[in-house]
Amino acid sequence: MKKNSTKKQTPAVQPVQEKHEIRPGQSLELLKELHILTRDGKLNQDSRRKLKQVYHLYQFIEPLLLKLQESHANISLVDHGAGKSYLGFILYDLFFKSGQAQSQAHIYGIETRDELVQKSTELAQRLNFPGMSFLNLSVADSTHSDKLPEQIDIVTALHACDTATDDAIQFALKKKAKFMVLVPCCQAEVAAELRKSKGDAVRSNPLSEMWRHPIHTREFGSQITNVLRCLQLEAHGYQVRVTELVGWEHSMKNELIVAEYKGTPAKRPGDRLAEILNTTGLDNLRERFFVPQ
Structure with a gap:
């Protein structure tokens, strides 16, 4: 004997109220x-x-x-x-x-x-x-x-x-x-300088392998540019936070730098910045990544 069963009615799917995304x-x-x-x-x-x-x-x-x-x-x-x-x-x-x-x-x-x-x-x-x-x-x-x-x-x-x-x-x-x-x-400028410096300036530096191939030059150039920027900001007295700007899925440029001035320029970041410029053959960029004297 067939049982009478009351089928649970699935409520019709209502369109998402899109206004909830507007503040x-x-x-x-x-x-x-x-x-x-x-x-x-x-x-x-x-x-x-x-x-x-x-x-x-x-x-x-x-x-x-x-x-x-x-x-x-x-x-x-x-x-x-x-x-x-x-x-x-x-x-x-x-x-x-x-x-x-x-x-x-x-x-x-x-x-x-x-x-x-x-x-x-x-x-x-x-x-x-x-x-x-x-x-x-x-x-x-x-x-x-x-x-x-x-x-x-x-x-x-x-x-x-x-x-x-x-x-x-x-x-x-x-x-x-x-x-x-x-x-x-x-960040094209640093990558262009790295290409110029693949000779004597970095020949004795094994880390220069990180930018020997063209695709690595581009990626390393982008990475080191932001590292230099962060060191520069710290040298000028800023506290720096670097994070991923999650949600910008359409863009590969997804790095967010937030800096807050704390009022005390720091010597060590400036020294580090100078060392990096020297060991990567980027001394020509000292004026761009200037630090307090």
Whole structure:
């Protein structure tokens, strides 16, 4: 005899409520303008990945902003190689917007492509983000520009190619930045110098095997560039943390350097940096990786 069984009804799978990925109070208009949301307010796979990347980086920067806020509200942040200013707009929207009436906090986006500078300027005006401005300058030129304050609290440079990251570090050192957040990219200069130095300068150094083959030269050059940058920052009195920027799956350039100024330049990192430059035949780069005298 066939038993009557009540089949458990599986509830229909409801579409994921995509809005849960958007933070409360966030500007939907901004997210649409940045193409993180579609025009009808939806998230597609590509835009969800972009949002995840920005939020992931925000979780590293927010504690730095909160620490700065303990001493003063008028925080200044410069974003080098800003591009479409995804980072600057998200930071302003999530952190600065709510207190903009009482604060003189300001985010400066530095970008060489004039059309992106113009678009970002227009968007900031449309969104009523008065604490944002955008300058058509190279990273190097911004160091001497009178359009920026004498002192800056935090400097960011995400995927600033090759020596632009070093220019951002030089900018931050000159502006006495409390914090730096760097995601370096395309370190070609050091690799080019390593190719030149495969002769007498490193012939007696067995470690030169690490960059004898072209592919190793490229990878070793990238690695040692960031090592030199960290030593330089430590020599100038910064505490350095290096981690992987998890969540940037689309990019092989996944190294995040966060530096906080502690006020005491250190001699040993400078000595180490000099030794590395000497033993790898990179003495020509002493001016770029300068340390306090």
